[in-house]
Amino acid sequence: MKIGCIQLNVGFGKVEENFERAEQFIREAASKGAELVVLPEMWNTGYALEKLPELADENGERTKAFLQKLASELAIHIVGGSVATKHDDKFYNTMYIVDKEGELVSEYSKVHLFRLMNEDKFLESGDQMNRFTLGDIEAGGVICYDIRFPEWLRAHALAGAKVLFVSAQWPTERIDHWKTLLQARAIENQCYIVAVNRISHKVQNFNGQSMVIEPWGEIVWTGTEDEELAIVDVDFSKVDEVRGRIPVYDDRRPGLYAGVVGE
Numbered sequence: 001m002k003i004g005c006i007q008l009n010v011g012f013g014k015v016e017e018n019f020e021r022a023e024q025f026i027r028e029a030a031s032k033g034a035e036l037v038v039l040p041e042m043w044n045t046g047y048a049l050e051k052l053p054e055l056a057d058e059n060g061e062r063t064k065a066f067l068q069k070l071a072s073e074l075a076i077h078i079v080g081g082s083v084a085t086k087h088d089d090k091f092y093n094t095m096y097i098v099d100k101e102g103e104l105v106s107e108y109s110k111v112h113l114f115r116l117m118n119e120d121k122f123l124e125s126g127d128q129m130n131r132f133t134l135g136d137i138e139a140g141g142v143i144c145y146d147i148r149f150p151e152w153l154r155a156h157a158l159a160g161a162k163v164l165f166v167s168a169q170w171p172t173e174r175i176d177h178w179k180t181l182l183q184a185r186a187i188e189n190q191c192y193i194v195a196v197n198r199i200s201h202k203v204q205n206f207n208g209q210s211m212v213i214e215p216w217g218e219i220v221w222t223g224t225e226d227e228e229l230a231i232v233d234v235d236f237s238k239v240d241e242v243r244g245r246i247p248v249y250d251d252r253r254p255g256l257y258a259g260v261v262g263e
């Protein structure tokens with residue numbers, strides 16, 4: 001499968017501009033043969049948290065309509081990154097997944113809010129998993145800080161995900177954590193990781209380096225530090241091959257973990 005990773009330069013609080021750029025990139029990805037595209041975190045507003053009352057997408061209506069229209073017109077699956085949404089006067093960091101028929105197959109609000117960037121002061125956390133199927137791909141999706149919680153990604157893998165999509169606004173200063181955590185999540189879960197970060201060198205410092213990692217932990221692609229669209233080939237049959245080679249799932253001892261990691 002050809003996956004388009006859209007490493008967007010998200011404008012701070014510039015919703016109209018961000019929708020335009022996202023559309024350009026989704027169209028370009030489809031024209032270059034991508035069958036699925038992935039966007040970064042909070043791509044409608046950036047981290048303009050104080051402006052959410054004016055800028056957040058009311059019930060996600062605009063974003064859902066936008067993604068559904070493009071997905072069905074271009075016959076492309078869209079892992080819609082995440083956007084700032086508003087529901088009943090509360091704000092969320094929400095990912096929408098739309099299949100190539102334009103059906104909304106999943107929506108997920110970030111479960112682990114990142115206190116270092118004050119997310120907990122402005123946002124509510126979600127409480128649902130994000131397991132979905134796109135065509136014949138069993139997948140899960142998480143957002144940024146979520147990757148520091150191995151049990152959360154494991155829960156998606158145990159529920160059948162063979163690829164985990166990660167949308168992020170991961171800062172430059174901890175980019176080494178990003179790489180190491182993503183590689184570990186791929187190796188331990190024996191799954192593909194498709195992780196898309198934003199870039200921005202002006203308002204805040206995010207330097208891309210999005211990654212696609214295969215289930216043995218090999219890095220298939222790393223993004224540059226600039227805005228870019230990359231079309232990356234992935235072969236999902238590798239998941240079963242790796243799981244057959246080292247049967248981690250069969251060798252688990254969940255009875256021993258109970259109470260220790262809250263299972």
Ligand SMILES: O=C(O)CCC(=O)C(=O)O
Binds near residue numbers: 143148170174
């Ligand atoms: O965990 C980190 O270091 C970065 C997380 C983050 O920036 C986020 O969740 O928005």
